[in-house]
Amino acid sequence: MVKVGLLGLGTVGTGTAQILLDPDGRHPLLQDLELHRVGVRSLEKTRTVPLPSGCLTTDLKSIVTDPAVDIVVELLGGLEPARSLLLEAIAHGKHIVTANKAVIARYGDQLFTAANQQGVYVMLEAAVGGGIPVIQPLKQSLGANRIHTVIGIVNGTTNYILTRMQQEGGDFQDILVDAQRLGYAEADPTADVDGLDAADKIAILASLAFGRRIKLDQVHCEGIRQVGAADITYAQKLGFVIKLLAIARKPEYASSKIANLEVPELEVRVHPTLVPHSHPLASISGVHNAILVEGEPLGQVMFFGPGAGAGPTASAVVSDMINVASLLKLGVTGPDIANTGLHPLMACSHQHYAAVAPVEELITRFYARFLTQDQPGVIGKLGTCFGDHHVSLESIVQTGTQKNLAEIVVVTHHVREGNFHQALEQIRTLAAIDSIPTLLRVL
């Protein structure tokens, strides 16, 4: 039997235990996985899953050092004690299965270096996209391709909020409060609505897709708080939906339209984005996640499904356990394998950091909404400021008014982000400009 030490019996931990304890009709290797020990915060809590007697403990360290445990499954979430326990488990020769995107995105280099030395695996299918199999395809099935773009809707909470704003015409804050009431958003929604959760996830996806380590502080990150009901309406009229996209791509493929461009290695960013109605990601609604991967020669492939929840995330966790169990049964793990540099499960062995482009160098289209005095010449002055900084406009419309101010919406052609912001600085000095409530990028 392959013995499993499970850390955490929350929503996903419980879902995982349920699958392990009910293997009939699933993959035959599940019969070989034994839930040996389960680490929890309190022994007092009533458990909804019938665990083997005596397996519960609050001593998590005793699980990661237990000589009988083969695979440590970390479903605690958060940075500590998860990171320390994972490192200790690796030092004791345990294979790791984790759903912890925060730890992987920040400390992946430590964990993978330690794991490669020990000849053990760190498996993380559940860390991105919940139940969607996307990690293993990036590591294995798509290996023949030169991947140039990964674009994902990887946060269900924000996609749920934006979808409702689109369907109901409501404001962000009201829908957030309702989403919290209904359990679709956390009491503290910061990590989701400010894009931090999506930033962790795209850092992980980029690292796998492009074979480079990514420094999380180089991932440009904007959340959805600035998106107003008016923006949703304007986007709709212009032929777009607004989505929080997590994007990693090689710039040269995106920017051939611009002359004299310096080409950095990789763009990695998270921000609300106007997505054309015809784009495959435009129709991903509610809490669902989707990840679009583009490469040569494959073209486009999109992974779609439930991005969170007990059952879906446990499905991903258990798939990793099955993969590790198959190798343990064949006896192909350990330092001997590590020394060959060959990893049957394609471990993350790359060492180099990506040169991530600063966001000012990004070449993109922009959407901007201005509130201005409704007087002659304002649109002309806006156009002049943009022109002075080589920002070419695709469309400029004034349809509405708000509190006696004119609402002007601009969509640019592809511009260098730094130029666009210089133009905005000049625009802010114009007496007729009241405010610029929203700045969004356009896919």
Ligand code: HSE
């Ligand atoms: N909070 C995440 C989301 C799920 O809303 O998608 C866990 O990664």
